[in-house]
Amino acid sequence: MKRVLTCTVIALVGFAVQAGSVAAVAQEQMKVTSTSQGAAEATKSGIADGASSPDEMGNRRPLYRLRKSDVIEIKFNFASEFDQTLSVQPDGFIALRDMDELYAEGLTVAELRGAVRQAYATTLHEPEVTINLKEFEKPYFMATGAVARPGKYELRGDATVTEGVALAGGFTEQAKHSEVVLFRRISEERTEARVLNVKQMLKAHNLAEDFHLRAGDLLYVPQNVISKIRRYLPTSSLSTYVNPTQF
Known part of the structure; x- marks a missing residue:
């Protein structure tokens, strides 16, 4: 009986390790693909000059970009009759008073201010414009998997990956600290994935890869x-063959 149990454990562990290796290779290929495509993506029209590369996982937090349903207040310093409060429509446009519609989704406040000034330059002489965000979706991140409290969390300040895990209640006993995956949407079609060895990061006191969340x-x-295999065999049997501290 003991020999049969030993063979079963070895087979299950081998299967789990093989599956993990395949997943690791797939994740590595995803990172290489995202990196190679990132440069081409950055050259497309619509990305502001001077903006960071869209696939960059660096520490710099990007400026807020307008989204659908955001409410903005436009004020003209010397022509208050043109003051208006607008909402970004489902198609991404805003309906400027006495002007053609202007595409606003994806623009920063500074970029929108420049576009509004240019639009009204045909009517006003060097218009001075102030734009305020009145209502907008609060930034958030998601934490899933082997954390104590999986869910959606408001992103406040310069939170990092380790701080995000802490907000979600920390790792559970079942967590694999060495393969925390950070998924980041680069565009409507692409998402970048980065595998982080948080265990080694904290052990070596090297927080260079403790990326800031966006x-x-x-x-x-x-x-x-x-x-993964505990659900099939009792823990007392596994302890004879496997040292859980190595994971």
Whole structure:
């Protein structure tokens, strides 16, 4: 009986490790593809000059960009009759008073101010414009997998990956600290994934890869190998063959 149990454990562990290797290779290919496509994406029209590369996982937090349903207040310093409060429509446009519609989704406040000034330059002489965000979606990130409290969290300040995990209640006993995955949406069609070894990062006191979270980021903490096979065999049997501290 003991020999049969040993063979079963070895087979299950081998299967789990093989599956993990395949997943790791797939994640690595995803990163290479995202990196190679990022340069081409940055050259497309619609990305502001001077903006950081869209696939960049650096620490710099980008400026807020307008989204659908955001409410903005436009004020003209010396022509208050043109003051207006507008909402970004489902198609991404705003309906300027006495002007053609202007595409606003994806613009920063500074970029929109420049576009509004240019639009009204045909009517006003060097218009001075102030734009305020009245209502907007609060930035958030998601934490899923082997964390104590999976869910959606408001992104406040310069939160990092490790701080995001802490906000979600920290790792569970089943968490695989060495393969925390950070998913970041680059465009409507592409999402970039980065695998972070948080265990090694904290052990070496090297926080260079403790990336700052951005709005819409998703943190996924996978389970370790032991947790995956524990559902099939009793823990007392596993302890004879596997040392869980290595995961």
